[in-house]
Amino acid sequence: MAKPRKWSRTVLTGLAALLVAGAIWIAVRPQPMLVDLAGVERGAMMVTIDEEGRTQVHDPYIVSTPVAGRLMRVRVDPGDEVTRGVTVVAQMRPTNPAALDVRTREQATAAVSAAEAALRVAQADLNAAMAEHDLAQTDLARTRQLAETGTAAQAALDRAESAARAASARLDTAEAAISVREAEVANARAQLIGFDDQLLAGAINETRRDEIPLFAPIDGRILRIIQQSETVLPAGAPVMEIGDITSDLEVVVDLISSDAVQVREGNRVMIEDWGGQTTLLGEVARVDPFGFTRFSALGVEEQRVGVTVAFQSPPEDRPSLGHGFRVEARIVVWEAGDALIVPSSALFRAREGWAVFRVEEGQAVQRDVQIGRMNGTEAEVLGGLETGDTVVIYPSAGLESGMRIAERLVQ
Numbered sequence: 001m002a003k004p005r006k007w008s009r010t011v012l013t014g015l016a017a018l019l020v021a022g023a024i025w026i027a028v029r030p031q032p033m034l035v036d037l038a039g040v041e042r043g044a045m046m047v048t049i050d051e052e053g054r055t056q057v058h059d060p061y062i063v064s065t066p067v068a069g070r071l072m073r074v075r076v077d078p079g080d081e082v083t084r085g086v087t088v089v090a091q092m093r094p095t096n097p098a099a100l101d102v103r104t105r106e107q108a109t110a111a112v113s114a115a116e117a118a119l120r121v122a123q124a125d126l127n128a129a130m131a132e133h134d135l136a137q138t139d140l141a142r143t144r145q146l147a148e149t150g151t152a153a154q155a156a157l158d159r160a161e162s163a164a165r166a167a168s169a170r171l172d173t174a175e176a177a178i179s180v181r182e183a184e185v186a187n188a189r190a191q192l193i194g195f196d197d198q199l200l201a202g203a204i205n206e207t208r209r210d211e212i213p214l215f216a217p218i219d220g221r222i223l224r225i226i227q228q229s230e231t232v233l234p235a236g237a238p239v240m241e242i243g244d245i246t247s248d249l250e251v252v253v254d255l256i257s258s259d260a261v262q263v264r265e266g267n268r269v270m271i272e273d274w275g276g277q278t279t280l281l282g283e284v285a286r287v288d289p290f291g292f293t294r295f296s297a298l299g300v301e302e303q304r305v306g307v308t309v310a311f312q313s314p315p316e317d318r319p320s321l322g323h324g325f326r327v328e329a330r331i332v333v334w335e336a337g338d339a340l341i342v343p344s345s346a347l348f349r350a351r352e353g354w355a356v357f358r359v360e361e362g363q364a365v366q367r368d369v370q371i372g373r374m375n376g377t378e379a380e381v382l383g384g385l386e387t388g389d390t391v392v393i394y395p396s397a398g399l400e401s402g403m404r405i406a407e408r409l410v411q
Helices: 002-028 102-149 154-190 198-204
Strands: 033-039 041-057 061-064 069-071 088-094 212-215 220-225 231-233 238-243 249-256 268-272 280-295 301-311 326-343 348-350 353-360 363-374 378-383 390-393 403-407
Touching (some): 041 363, 088 238, 102 154, 249 280, 249 326, 268 301, 280 326, 301 326, 326 363, 326 390
Parallel strands (some): 033 403
Antiparallel strands (some): 033 390, 041 249, 061 238, 220 238, 268 280, 268 326, 280 301, 326 378, 353 390, 363 378, 363 403
């Protein structure tokens, strides 16, 4: 009976030793590193330049005062629709000429007297020139008759003709001087026009009911009122801004100059985050040929270039979008319909190139890859990977080629 008992003890001891050895092996054996995995797939890919922009009317019109005068209170409001040549957007009254003070009036009166005296002198000169002209013509006629009979010499006839021409020229000069002096008199008298000049008041019909209407220059809407209250303005002062936000609206995006050189006219644009539910479509209409300096929110000096985007979506898709609204523009500078795509998070630098960890039989194997375009989240694969390959994304610094890996399960 002792041998069976001894045999049982030996078997139990061996089993216990095997269990302990197995536990130790499991405890000390290398564990696979938990990683995140993603696949390499074919699909559509695009590279965009994303930047904040603002809407604006391409051709806004500034309504200004045509003459100096009093602008009546503006009764229209921003957003009101106007019709060209029909809608009266403002009313104004021209002002009377400023009244002259005593010194200015006396100076103007003296100028009138001087101009009238100069006119009388010019008239006297004209009378003298006319008398001289008549005498020269009479002498010429008499000398010509004597020359025909041989009594007067040819030289005498030549002198008479020269004197007649000179007298005629002096007569023309005197007549022109009369015109000049008459204009000076009129100009001097105009300086006397004052506030109390009833003839002037009658000429310009200055009454409270006679107002100058300002009509809308285009069909559209009032964008903003620059001068609302009644006030006196000089000629050319801006009153309001009018534009057509239905068919003349565009987007202006200020790009960093290094991004702007990648943009071409005709590039497709997606306009997002404008407040609506849909993505609006646009097209690059112009890239400005000059840049300007702007400081960022962090105080960094940046060279920016303006890019103008024309809407391609119909106005019905953006009924509430107006002038000066903020939008987010995504300018497509490259796109492909069938590209081999790998997540950018799987790439890392290796020997002045790009590499990934490809999953091969449960191991992470480092592979060099050739990369084309990148958009920040995806990269175009030109070589080194194939469709259906699995790669490690966000590889840690401790991951090395040949290490066993296991996919991290998302909780």
